[in-house]
Each structure stands twice: as structure tokens, then as C-alpha cells.
Amino acid sequence: xxxxxxxxxxxxxxxxxxxxxxxxxxxxxxxxxxxxxxxxxxxxxxxxxxxxxxxxxxxxxxxxxxxxxxxxxxxxxxxxxxxxxxxxxxxxxxxxxxxxxxxxxxxxxxxxxxxxxxxxxxxxxxxxxxxxxxxxxxxxxxxxxxxxxxxxxxxxxxxxxxxxxxxxxxxxxxxxxxxxxxxxxxxxxxxxxxxxxxxxxxxxxxxxxxxxxxxxxxxxxxxxxxxxxxxxxxxxxxxxxxxxxxxxxxxxxxxxxxxxxx
Amino acid sequence: xxxxxxxxxxxxxxxxxxxxxxxxxxxxxxxxxxxxxxxxxxxxxxxxxxxxxxxxxxxxxxxxxxxxxxxxxxxxxxxxxxxxxxxxxxxxxxxxxxxxxxxxxxxxxxxxxxxxxxxxxxxxxxxxxxxxxxxxxxxxxxxxxxxxxxxxxxxxxxxxxxxxxxxxxxxxxxxxxxxxxxxxxxxxxxxxxx
Numbered sequence: 478x479x480x481x482x483x484x485x486x487x488x489x490x491x492x493x494x495x496x497x498x499x500x501x502x503x504x505x506x507x508x509x510x511x512x513x514x515x516x517x518x519x520x521x522x523x524x525x526x527x528x529x530x531x532x533x534x535x536x537x538x539x540x541x542x543x544x545x546x547x548x549x550x551x552x553x554x555x556x557x558x559x560x561x562x563x564x565x566x567x568x569x570x571x572x573x574x575x576x577x578x579x580x581x582x583x584x585x586x587x588x589x590x591x592x593x594x595x596x597x598x599x600x601x602x603x604x605x606x607x608x609x610x611x612x613x614x615x616x617x618x619x620x621x622x623x624x625x626x627x628x629x630x631x632x633x634x635x636x637x638x639x640x641x642x643x644x645x646x647x648x649x650x651x652x653x654x655x656x657x658x659x660x661x662x663x664x665x666x667x668x669x670x671x672x673x674x675x676x677x678x679x680x681x682x683x684x685x686x687x688x689x690x691x692x693x694x695x696x697x698x699x700x701x702x703x704x705x706x707x708x709x710x711x712x713x714x715x716x717x718x719x720x721x722x723x724x725x726x727x728x729x730x731x732x733x734x735x736x737x738x739x
Numbered sequence: 740x741x742x743x744x745x746x747x748x749x750x751x752x753x754x755x756x757x758x759x760x761x762x763x764x765x766x767x768x769x770x771x772x773x774x775x776x777x778x779x780x781x782x783x784x785x786x787x788x789x790x791x792x793x794x795x796x797x798x799x800x801x802x803x804x805x806x807x808x809x810x811x812x813x814x815x816x817x818x819x820x821x822x823x824x825x826x827x828x829x830x831x832x833x834x835x836x837x838x839x840x841x842x843x844x845x846x847x848x849x850x851x852x853x854x855x856x857x858x859x860x861x862x863x864x865x866x867x868x869x870x871x872x873x874x875x876x877x878x879x880x881x882x883x884x885x886x887x888x889x890x891x892x893x894x895x896x897x898x899x900x901x902x903x904x905x906x907x908x909x910x911x912x913x914x915x916x917x918x919x920x921x922x923x924x925x926x927x928x929x930x931x932x933x
Contacts, residue, residue: 484903484904485900485904487907488903488904492888492906519914520907523914523917527878529857530861530864532883533774534771535774536788537788538767539766539791540792
């Protein structure tokens with residue numbers, strides 16, 4: 478007798494999922510195995526106790542929200558091909574407008590133009606695909622050269638504007654920094670110093686205001702990147718002006734002290 | 740094939756013909772079973788209700804994918820078990836047996852049963868929560884939902900021998916959990932030696 482009890486056969490026996498011939502063999506081997514007898518007894522006890530657990534009644538009936546039961550509208554599914562076609566047409570229209578493409582039909586065939594209408598018409602009624610490909614390549618190369626030239630000119634123009642602006646900002650910064658270098662020799666009286674600083678402050682303020690007006694004008698015609706740069710410039714100016722005001726007050730205070738001591 | 744499965748096949752045929760009322764009848768036929776499976780897996784009435792709702796919504800939406808009506812039971816329980824597993828992955832707290840004993844005093848629902856027996860049954864339900872989810876699912880499917888091992892294998896997509904082996908180790912783990920707690924150990928042996 479080669480039958481061996483395993484975990485799986487024990488469970489099959491315990492749950493009554495064993496055919497009659499195997500059951501007979503199992504019981505024969507089990508009779509000689511106290512270890513498996515104890516194991517089976519323990520498991521059968523636990524299984525019996527588990528059987529005492531009763532079913533719970535659901536506290537309420539299943540309520541499925543109407544929106545959860547709504548089948549998904551197949552709108553997207555049937556719209557997909559239409560959307561693809563629409564996207565393709567839109568893309569074609571955009572490309573056509575970018576390269577200024579024109580298509581003309583005439584008796585001999587179809588002519589396609591990119592950019593200005595050419596007098597020397599190139600017809601698609603050619604002998605081979607190779608001719609058409611060559612024509613398109615030649616036209617695209619021509620356009621490409623024009624675009625490159627325009628791009629270089631545009632880049633140069635932007636760089637010039639940015640450079641001008643940077644110079645202007647440097648001028649403003651320089652002028653404002655000069656406030657810090659206000660003379661404060663001992664022979665100048667407090668009143669003189671106050672007048673001087675008040676005057677220079679007014680002049681500087683006027684200059685800054687003018688500069689701000691110019692910058693606003695410039696802002697209206699420049700890009701976001703430039704705007705950010707200008708904003709940063711303003712912040713610098715504000716800090717410098719604040720510092721200048723603080724220094725002015727300190728200088729006046731020291732002169733007042735000196736005058737009182739004299 | 741039991742009566743419930745015969746009724747199910749009939750209802751599925753009617754659903755395919757477009758009879759809307761058949762879907763409600765199908766839900767009514769299975770709601771207690773689905774609820775109990777979820778409750779034993781999660782040991783929480785609210786979560787069991789939530790799982791039942793989600794299961795029937797999924798059933799409603801994907802019933803057309805079920806090709807073989809005789810496989811409905813396995814198919815439905817696969818949905819329940821997956822929702823339960825997903826829920827258990829997000830919750831790690833396990834109720835200790837002591838807490839459970841203190842909280843559950845209303846056990847004597849059946850006057851014919853001994854108090855200790857009912858108490859142990861409740862403890863067992865709590866011990867179930869402390870064994871691995873794969874073993875727990877098999878024990879519940881086998882002991883409470885009346886599945887054959889080939890049905891368990893279908894539902895959980897495992898082999899029959901794996902299902903049997905997991906049940907064996909699941910029961911062993913449960914016994915270990917019960918004997919690790921002095922209170923449940925006392926009740927266990929009192930009944931065992933009786």
C-alpha cells in the first residue's frame with residue numbers, strides 16, 4: 478500500500494471531497510497514523526465550530542445609483558473617426574496657411590504653390606513621382622532659406638532691444654547709486670545738506686519716473702520674458718531708493734547732532 | 740446544480756433578451772450571499788454594504804462579458820473577493836480577540852446553543868481576520884459559501900491543490916491564533932474536551 482496522507486488529502490477528506498476508493502485507502506492509512514488522526518480531529522472541531530456562525534442579513538437592500546447604472550455613451554466611439562478627420566483637415570489648413578500653399582486645378586493637371594504665386598507653373602501632371610518629389614523638395618528648400626533669413630533678422634532685432642533696455646536700466650541704477658555718494662563734508666550746514674539732498678532726491682525721482690514711463694511704454698510692446706526682466710529691474714530700483722532714503726536720514730541725523738554740539 | 744444556480748441561468752437568459760426586471764431579480768437572488776462573503780472577509784457591516792453595492796454595479800456593467808452562464812457564481816465571487824482584497828490592502832488594523840469578546844455580549848441568538856459555543860464562533864470570526872487574505876478567502880468560500888474546490892480554483896485563478904493546501908494552512912493559522920489568546924484558549928479546550 479503506497480498511499481500517503483498529505484495536507485491536501487486531509488482537506489479533501491475533511492471536506493468530503495474524496496471519491497469512495499480513495500476514501501477507503503485514506504481511512505486505512507489514517508488508522509495507523511496517530512499524528513494525522515489528531516490533526517484531523519483538531520481541524521474537524523474547528524470546522525464544526527465555524528459552522529455555528531450564522532448568516533448576516535444585509536442591513537438594507539442594494540441601492541444602485543441611477544448614474545452608476547447608466548451605460549457609458551458611445552459618443553466618443555463613433556466620434557473618433559470624425560474627430561480624426563477633422564483634426565487632419567485642421568492640420569492641413571494650418572500647414573497650408575503657414576507655407577502659404579495654393580492649389581490650382583487646370584486642364585493639364587494640378588499646380589501647387591508655396592508662398593508667392595510663381596509664373597513658371599510646375600504641374601503635377603508629370604511623368605513620375607520622382608519629378609513631383611523633386612519639385613516639392615526644391616520649393617521647401619527655397620522657403621526654408623527665406624525662413625532662416627527672417628529668423629536671423631528677428632533674433633538680431635530682439636537682442637538689440639534687450640541690450641538697449643539693459644543699458645537703460647544700468648543708467649538708472651548708476652544714477653540712483655550716485656545718491657549714495659552725496660557729499661557730507663563738515664563745512665556744509667544741516668540746512669544746506671537737507672536742501673541738497675531734497676533737491677537731488679527730487680531730480681532722481683523725476684528721472685526714475687521718466688524711466689518708469691519709458692519702461693511701461695516698452696513693456697506694452699515687448700514679450701513676457703522682457704516683462705519679467707523689467708520687473709526685476711524695478712525691484713532693484715525700489716531697493717536702491719529705499720536704501721538711499723535711509724542713508725539720507727542717517728546723514729541728516731549726524732549733521733543735526735554735529736550742529737547741536739557746536 | 741442547486742436551485743439558486745438554475746434560477747441564475749434562467750435570469751441570465753432573460754437579461755440577454757433585454758428583460759430589465761430580470762437584473763433586479765438576479766441581484767435579489769445573490770445579495771445575501773454577496774453581503775455575507777464581504778462581511779466575513781471585512782468584518783464590518785458598512786464596508787460589506789459598500790462592497791455589495793460595488794459588486795452589483797460591476798456585475799450590471801460587465802454582465803455581457805460573461806460568456807458561460809454556468810460560471811456566473813465563480814465570476815461574481817471573483818468580483819467580491821477582488822473588492823475585499825482591495826479594501827483590506829488599505830486597512831491594516833486587526834481587531835484583537837480580547838476587544839471582540841468584550842464588545843460582543845449579545846451572542847445568544849439561538850437559545851438551543853451553548854453560550855460558549857456562540858462565543859467561540861464569534862472569536863473564530865475575529866481570528867479569521869488575522870490570517871492571510873488568500874487563506875481567509877478560501878476558508879470562507881468553502882465553509883460558508885459552499886464552494887467545491889474546483890470552483891474555488893476557478894474563482895481565485897489557482898490550482899485545486901493550491902486551494903486545498905491554503906485551506907489546510909489557513910485552519911492551522913486560525914487554531915494558532917485561538918490558542919495564543921488565554922481567553923479563547925480556555926473556551927476552545929472547554930468545548931474540545933467536552
